[in-house]
């Protein structure tokens with residue numbers, strides 16, 4: 313039996329969430345006295361995944377992987393898992409991971425556990441901790457099926473560093489264009505921005521900012537700090553900001569080291585996506601705003617006054 317880890321990359325670089333998933337896979341493999349195999353599909357990242365715990369890395373190439381398609385990726389991972397006795401497959405719960413995992417579970421007749429936030433306990437069966445009800449509760453799940461797909465919340469597991477390097481094996485899989493049931497006609501990538509899911513620092517704002525044209529206050533602070541920008545749902549619904557910035561229950565889940573929220577009330581649906589941030593700083597004119605209960609630091613004040621002052625001070629400190 314081996315632990316397979318899907319390793320996602322973008323533009324020749326592995327995502328940080330992949331390193332977390334590999335470290336998770338390796339710690340689990342060590343517990344089970346087995347091997348951790350990292351799998352990359354299509355163009356792989358430049359880093360050697362042995363540094364993060366993979367005993368070996370399999371890279372699968374082919375024209376069919378030019379654009380991401382969950383069916384071809386799931387089929388590839390499923391075949392590799394069968395060929396390598398990979399009863400356990402670990403993925404990060406990114407957009408890509410989320411779209412592959414259910415298809416893979418069906419193909420492998422596997423138990424799928426999503427929202428994982430802790431290492432598996434194998435002392436008495438196979439038990440794992442997950443978040444449920446929009447991060448309001450934790451469930452302890454016992455997995456009884458032999459084949460298991462484990463989907464880990466990004467930023468919930470540490471990245472381990474090893475001295476070793478892993479062997480990279482190229483592999484061909486019998487996946488053809490016939491396996492593509494959809495065709496991507498065009499992709500438009502955002503450029504020059506820090507991806508929200510990867511960001512260590514995030515500056516976010518809500519309806520308290522009053523209008524789209526006031527977002528320069530958020531952008532100035534994010535530029536000064538080297539942070540990504542985010543927003544509440546109504547803000548993206550009103551098209552003040554793109555939907556890719558919407559965080560919360562129906563948006564992206566993030567876990568940065570610092571989350572600064574200006575003019576956001578702190579509704580539970582918003583908190584569901586940000587409450588795991590290491591440090592939360594809230595700026596709100598209303599001292600009774602619910603967000604203050606979840607905050608490590610609270611500033612009762614006007615975002616139109618506080619944000620420019622913060623930006624100015626940070627620029628002064630950074631010289």
Ligand SMILES: Cc1cc2nc3c(=O)[nH]c(=O)nc-3n(C[C@H](O)[C@H](O)[C@H](O)COP(=O)(O)OP(=O)(O)OC[C@H]3O[C@@H](n4cnc5c(N)ncnc54)[C@H](O)[C@@H]3O)c2cc1C
Nearest residue numbers: 518519520544545560561562575576577581582596597615
């Ligand atoms: C099924 C469902 C799913 C949802 N999913 C999400 C989700 O994923 N993400 C999400 O964000 N919401 C989500 N919502 C909406 C959520 O319930 C709230 O309505 C929303 O988060 C409120 O956004 P807001 O805080 O920007 O706006 P408001 O609730 O209007 O709050 C604005 C805040 O700004 C403060 N303020 C006003 N002026 C200033 C100023 N000058 N300076 C500083 N502070 C000021 C006010 O005191 C207030 O607290 C969902 C709702 C439902 C029903």
